[in-house]
Amino acid sequence: xxxxxxxxxxxxxxxxxxxxxxxxxxxxxxxxxxxxxxxxxxxxxxxxxxxxxxxxxxxxxxxxxxxxxxxxxxxxxxxxxxxxxxxxxxxxxxxxxxxxxxxxxxxxxxxxxxxxxxxxxxxxxxxxxxxxxxxxxxxxxxxxxxxxxxxxxxxxxxxxxxxxxxxxxxxxxxxxxxxxxxxxxxxxxxxxxxxxxxxxxxxxxxxxxxxxxxxxxxxxxxxxxxxxxxxxxxxxxxxxxxxxxxxxxxxxxxxxxxxxxxxxxxxxxxxxxxxxxxxxxxxxxxxxxxxxxxxxxxxxxxxxxxx
Ligand code: KMH
Ligand code: ZN
Numbered sequence: 279x280x281x282x283x284x285x286x287x288x289x290x291x292x293x294x295x296x297x298x299x300x301x302x303x304x305x306x307x308x309x310x311x312x313x314x315x316x317x318x319x320x321x322x323x324x325x326x327x328x329x330x331x332x333x334x335x336x337x338x339x340x341x342x343x344x345x346x347x348x349x350x351x352x353x354x355x356x357x358x359x360x361x362x363x364x365x366x367x368x369x370x371x372x373x374x375x376x377x378x379x380x381x382x383x384x385x386x387x388x389x390x391x392x393x394x395x396x397x398x399x400x401x402x403x404x405x406x407x408x409x410x411x412x413x414x415x416x417x418x419x420x421x422x423x424x425x426x427x428x429x430x431x432x433x434x435x436x437x438x439x440x441x442x443x444x445x446x447x448x449x450x451x452x453x454x455x456x457x458x459x460x461x462x463x464x465x466x467x468x469x470x471x472x473x474x475x476x477x478x479x480x481x482x483x484x485x486x487x488x489x490x491x492x493x494x495x496x497x498x499x500x501x502x503x504x505x506x507x508x509x510x511x512x513x514x515x516x517x518x519x520x521x522x523x524x525x526x527x528x529x530x531x532x533x534x535x536x537x538x539x540x541x542x543x544x545x546x547x548x549x550x551x552x553x554x555x556x557x558x559x560x561x562x563x564x565x566x567x568x569x570x571x572x573x574x575x576x577x578x579x580x581x582x583x584x585x
Contacts, residue, residue, distance in 0.1 A: 279574050282566040283558055284527040286323040286473075286506060287316035287547045291533025292336035292365030293396055295411040297403055299536040299543050305331040306342055310349040312547045316531070317356040319551035322571035323384065324350060325359045325531065333408050336365025338372035340379055347380060347585040355568040357577065358585075359384040359445060362433060366394070366414060366421060370429050377433075377442050381584040383577040386473070387433050387444035389453035389460075393480035394423035423480075430456065434465045441578045445506075447473045449481030451495055458499040470503040471575055472496060473529065476517055477510035484513035489520055504575060508534050518554050522561055530554050 289312050290303045303312045306328065313324040328342040329335060347358050360382045364373040377385045397419040406412050437444050444466060448454050460466045474492050477484040482492070489507065496503065507521035508514070508529035518528035530550040538544040538553065555565050566574060 279566065279570060281563055282570060283522055283563050284323060284506065284566045284571045284574060285321045285551055285554060286325050286529035287321035287551050288325040288529055288531030288533035289313055289547055290327055290329060292327045294536060295414060296334035296408060297406040297411055301543060301545050302532055304329050304334045306345045309346050313350045313356060314353045315546060315548040316551045317354040319548040320555040320565035321356065321551045322566050322568045323357045323359050325361060327361045333410060335410050338364055338368050340376055343376050344585055351580060351585065357383050357568055357571055359386065361386050363388050366418060374433050374436050377436050377440055381440040382442050383580060383583060384443050384445055386447050388425045388447045390456045391425045392423050392449050394418060394421060395479040398479055430460060431465050441582060443471060443575060443577055445471050445473050447475050449475045449478055451492060454496045454499055461500065469576055470500060472503050472505040474505060474507045477513050484509045484517050486520055489517060493524060511535055519557055522558055522563055528554050
């Protein structure tokens with residue numbers, strides 16, 4: 279759709295911990311309110327993880343996930359994209375279960391295994407709100423985020439059965455190769471939706487050259503596809519801007535970056551959505567509405583989900 283870009287808001291994620299920002303949404307109600315405000319600000323997709331409301335720890339609890347998804351659906355038309363990345367240390371079955379149960383329109387599918395590291399953030403924070411936080415960061419020095427070919431195939435089978443479109447997360451060039459392989463075996467079919475994730479320690483770093491390379495490499499292996507870009511930390515807005523310039527879509531949100539400007543914490547997801555929408559409009563690009571995004575991504579529609 280000419281002149282339109284899909285904005286995703288990744289509301290809370292499973293990486294940041296409560297000590298890092300007082301604005302990180304924790305409870306189901308906070309996650310819902312943040313999602314609705316992000317949608318009002320121009321986000322068409324809300325990317326959802328949930329947390330234990332008492333401790334803020336990322337949680338695989340399907341009751342919490344259901345509460346969040348159902349309440350968002352009641353209040354706005356945003357596409358609810360459930361994470362199957364989950365949180366550090368969750369089992370593969372815990373991660374795919376929400377797709378099996380809730381049949382969402384869209385869910386993430388992580389396209390390969392990486393050393394998913396956040397332990398380097400320990401240097402930045404001296405005080406934590408909850409006991410689990412320090413250990414949660416520490417254990418990532420020895421953590422592999424597992425997405426084997428077998429589990430990718432099994433995830434894609436569940437997605438197929440539930441009519442859920444995979445948002446294919448690529449953290450490095452090899453994952454594009456994995457996607458092409460899964461496509462050659464018929465496990466995933468066009469039109470594909472790729473999310474290039476830059477700047478995770480363990481994956482490819484953020485730079486203009488790297489993003490150009492990833493897109494070019496994907497075109498060579500896959501042909502045409504729809505793509506979005508997100509980047510960890512301070513490269514969030516520069517990489518999103520480059521995506522807009524290259525005809526792509528963007529993902530912002532507190533999952534990826536807690537800041538709105540250098541040294542200034544974002545007070546909400548909506549604040550980041552507003553900023554990326556301002557940048558897009560300066561470039562002559564309008565945010566796609568949720569229903570336009572459904573058409574662009576060829577989704578089954580919000581009346582066909584089970585929540
Ligand atoms: N946490 C991000 C780096 C997922 O939830 O499945 C990538 C992500 C993956 O959002
Ligand atoms: Zn996520």
